[in-house]
Amino acid sequence: MATGAPYPSLKATQFTPAPAAQPPTSKWTRLASYAPDSPRADTPKADTPKAEVSKPDAPKAEAKPQRTYVGRETCESCHQQEATNWAHTIHAKVFQQNPRTELQAQNCEACHGPGSAHVEDPSDLTTIISFSKKSKTPVAEQNGQCLTCHAGGQRIFWHDSIHDSNQLGCADCHNPMTTFGARGLTARESINETCFQCHKAQHAEFARRSHMPLLEGKLSCTDCHNPHGSTTAPLLKADSVNEVCFTCHADKRGPFLFEHAPVRESCLNCHSPHGSNFENLLNAPRPVLCQQCHSQDGHPGSLLTAGNMARGPMPDPRLIATSCQTCHVNIHGSNSPSGARFER
Structure with missing residues (x-):
C-alpha cells in the first residue's frame, strides 16, 4: 500500500450538499406567510376623496299665506240663507250680542276659522272648516x-x-x-x-x-x-245598569234581609230596558223566565211543565191566571223574617 494520505483524495465536487428542506406549500402556510403589517384581504380600502360637485338647491316649498278674518258681512254676501237661519239661534245671540271672548266676536269665523283663503277660492273645501256631510275637514x-x-x-x-x-x-x-x-x-x-x-x-x-x-x-x-x-x-x-234603574225604581234598591241574587247582579237578567212583548218588560213570560234558573228542585220541575201550562194539552188549574209571583210576591228582595223564599 502506498504511503501518504490515509484516505484517497476526493474531489470537492463529489461532496454536493443536500438541498435545504422546503416548507410544505399548503394553503395554511400561505395564510401564515402574511406579514403582520400587510393589508388584510377583508380590510376596506380608504376611499379616495373626490371633488365635490355643487348641486343646485332644491326649490323650497312655498309657505301658505296667513289666513285672516274677513268679517260677518263678507260671509253673508254669499250665504244669505245660512245667515237668516243663524240670526235666530242661541249661538248668534251670544256671539253678536254678548261675546265672551275675542274669538266669539268673529261670529261665523269663530267656528269656521279665518275665511280669507275660502273667499279667494270658494271651490276648495279644504280652506274652511265645514261641518256638513260633504265636509273635507x-x-x-x-x-x-x-x-x-x-x-x-x-x-x-x-x-x-x-x-x-x-x-x-x-x-x-x-x-x-x-x-x-x-x-x-x-x-x-x-x-x-x-x-x-x-x-x-x-x-x-x-x-x-x-x-x-x-x-x-x-x-x-x-x-x-x-x-x-x-x-x-x-x-x-250611572256606573251600572242597576244604579240607572234605581233612579226611578227606588223601592227595588234595598238593602234587603233576603237578597235575590239575579236582582243584585243586574236588572237585565230579567228585564229588557227598552221594550218587550211580555209584561213588565220581562225577557220571557212567567214562569218560563223563573225556570231558566229554578228547574231542578221542588215543584218547578214537576208542576211547571209545558203540558200543565194554560196553553198545554192538560192545563193545571193552579197555573191558570197565576205565576210564580202569586206566591213569591217580593221577588226583588224581602225584609220579612220569614221571607227567605220571597213569599212576604
Whole structure:
C-alpha cells in the first residue's frame, strides 16, 4: 500500500450538499406567510376623496299665506240663507250680542276659522272648516272646534267613548243653525229622533207591547244615557245598569234581609230596558223566565211543565191566571223574617 494520505483524495465536487428542506406549500402556510403589517384581504380600502360637485338647491316649498278674518258681512254676501237661519239661534245671540271672548266676536269665523283663503277660492273645501256631510275637514278637527267652548261637564268622557271611537261628529247630532231644537240644538226635532237616526233596533223595541213611555213623550234617551261619554260602554248616566234603574225604581234598591241574587247582579237578567212583548218588560213570560234558573228542585220541575201550562194539552188549574209571583210576591228582595223564599 502506498504511503501518504490515509484516505484517497476526493474531489470537492463529489461532496454536493443536500438541498435545504422546503416548507410544505399548503394553503395554511400561505395564510401564515402574511406579514403582520400587510393589508388584510377583508380590510376596506380608504376611499379616495373626490371633488365635490355643487348641486343646485332644491326649490323650497312655498309657505301658505296667513289666513285672516274677513268679517260677518263678507260671509253673508254669499250665504244669505245660512245667515237668516243663524240670526235666530242661541249661538248668534251670544256671539253678536254678548261675546265672551275675542274669538266669539268673529261670529261665523269663530267656528269656521279665518275665511280669507275660502273667499279667494270658494271651490276648495279644504280652506274652511265645514261641518256638513260633504265636509273635507277631519271629524277630530270639527269636534275640536266645538270643544273649544263646550269642554268639560257632561263631555268630560267624550274622548275614547263609543261615539268618539266610531268617528261621530258633533254635527251628526247637533245643528247650531237649527231653530226648532230648543234643547241641545239637536239635528232632528227631538233628542229621541236624533238618536233613532242610528239606533234603529232600539227604536223598534220601543214599539213592542210592553215598553218604556218614550214614544209617548214621557221619557227621553238622555234620561238613562249620556251620549257625550260615560264610564260605561252603553254610555249610562250611572256606573251600572242597576244604579240607572234605581233612579226611578227606588223601592227595588234595598238593602234587603233576603237578597235575590239575579236582582243584585243586574236588572237585565230579567228585564229588557227598552221594550218587550211580555209584561213588565220581562225577557220571557212567567214562569218560563223563573225556570231558566229554578228547574231542578221542588215543584218547578214537576208542576211547571209545558203540558200543565194554560196553553198545554192538560192545563193545571193552579197555573191558570197565576205565576210564580202569586206566591213569591217580593221577588226583588224581602225584609220579612220569614221571607227567605220571597213569599212576604
